[in-house]
Amino acid sequence: xxxxxxxxxxxxxxxxxxxxxxxxxxxxxRKGSSPNTIYFYVNRAxxxxxxxxxxxxxxxxxxxxxxxxxxxxxxTGGGAVYHDCGNLNYSFIIKRPHRLLSHDLRNMARRLQQPxxxxxxxxxxxxxxxxxxxxxxxxxxxxxxxxxxxxxxxxFHGTLLVNAQVGVLTQALKxxxxxxKSPHRRGTVSVVKPVTxxxxxxRKSISMGKVKQMLKEAIVECFNIKLMxxxxxxxxxTLSDNLLKEKYGRLEWNxxx
Numbered sequence: 696x697x698x699x700x701x702x703x704x705x706x707x708x709x710x711x712x713x714x715x716x717x718x719x720x721x722x723x724x725r726k727g728s729s730p731n732t733i734y735f736y737v738n739r740a741x742x743x744x745x746x747x748x749x750x751x752x753x754x755x756x757x758x759x760x761x762x763x764x765x766x767x768x769x770x771t772g773g774g775a776v777y778h779d780c781g782n783l784n785y786s787f788i789i790k791r792p793h794r795l796l797s798h799d800l801r802n803m804a805r806r807l808q809q810p811x812x813x814x815x816x817x818x819x820x821x822x823x824x825x826x827x828x829x830x831x832x833x834x835x836x837x838x839x840x841x842x843x844x845x846x847x848x849x850x851f852h853g854t855l856l857v858n859a860q861v862g863v864l865t866q867a868l869k870x871x872x873x874x875x876k877s878p879h880r881r882g883t884v885s886v887v888k889p890v891t892x893x894x895x896x897x898r899k900s901i902s903m904g905k906v907k908q909m910l911k912e913a914i915v916e917c918f919n920i921k922l923m924x925x926x927x928x929x930x931x932x933t934l935s936d937n938l939l940k941e942k943y944g945r946l947e948w949n950x951x952x
Contacts, residue, residue: 701729701925705736710767710778711943712856712935713738716927717786717850718770718943719935724788725848729928731793733914734786735907738778740860741765741869742758745773745841745885752951753885758866768949771841772851773827774885777867780861781892783906785811786852793904795918796849804828804840807851810913811838817909820896825888835891857906858894865890 703720705713713736723729740762746769753775754766764777772876779785787807797803805824805830812830815837816823822830830838844905865871870885879882894900915922927935942948 697919697921698731699923700733700921703735703925703927704850704877704907705931706733708744708868710738710741712767714743714782715768715935715938716931717788717852718938720786720788720927721843721845721850721930721936723847723928724790724815725792728930730925731790731920732786732788732925733911734788735853735910736784736786737780737903738784738865738908739765740777740779741767742775742777743855744775746770746808746950747772748775748838748885751868753869754867755867758863760866762787762863763927764863764867764950766807766808767943768930768951769852771843771852773839773841775868776839777859777864778854779859779863781854781857781894781903783811783857783903783910784852785855785910786850789849790846791849792846794850800842800844803829804842804851808840808853809857809917810910811853813892813913817913818897818901819895820893825849829888831888832896833889834889836888837891837893837896855906855910856890856892857903858892858900861890861892862882873911879918887900889945896916 720732822832825831828840831838838855843850
């Protein structure tokens with residue numbers, strides 16, 4: 696009998712809300728009150744900083760004000776990423792121990808990205824893994840990932856650039872500006888990597904809905920599970936509201952360092 700996982704697709708495009716939900720679901724899975732969960736969401740224009748990054752070092756404030764870009768901070772480490780409605784974000788929240796998980800983080804990251812790789816391959820594109828477990832096409836980043844490993848659960852999340860506004864991305868992140876390359880930048884420093892999107896590589900537009908459906912089907916096949924549509928529990932709703940109020944919605948968290 697196939698293992699059943701919960702599937703949730705969030706309708707909110709608020710990045711701070713979606714980050715709060717991710718952490719709330721992680722806590723619920725850790726407690727054993729919620730099943731392993733696949734979470735899809737799409738954020739409005741935003742920069743999502745890694746947990747240990749300096750907002751001053753990473754973000755170009757003039758561009759953010761011009762385009763109404765929100766700056767938020769996630770609970771996982773790694774570099775800054777740009778999100779907009781052309782990015783599909785996915786999270787796998789898995790109770791430990793589990794057959795898909797291991798102590799080798801590199802191999803585990805690559806195993807968990809097999810559904811994403813399968814989607815890209817089915818579209819006729821070939822991708823490679825880079826040194827940070829991101830997916831690239833001819834050296835251009837198409838997808839990046841980050842994770843949080845807890846004693847009793849694992850959060851693995853990534854973003855897939857479907858038809859994102861790449862031009863805005865390169866203006867909003869300081870790492871793409873040569874004049875700010877400095878050894879004095881604080882916190883975890885993002886690595887410059889040319890980016891691309893599925894639509895650009897396919898040379899035609901592809902809908903977010905199609906990519907979502909393809910990824911759901913690939914997850915079922917690659918993980919050998921059954922996905923059941925679900926919703927947040929009362930515990931998760933309450934905790935995510937509290938996390939939004941006390942953490943992800945506060946400047947003290949998002950703009951620290």
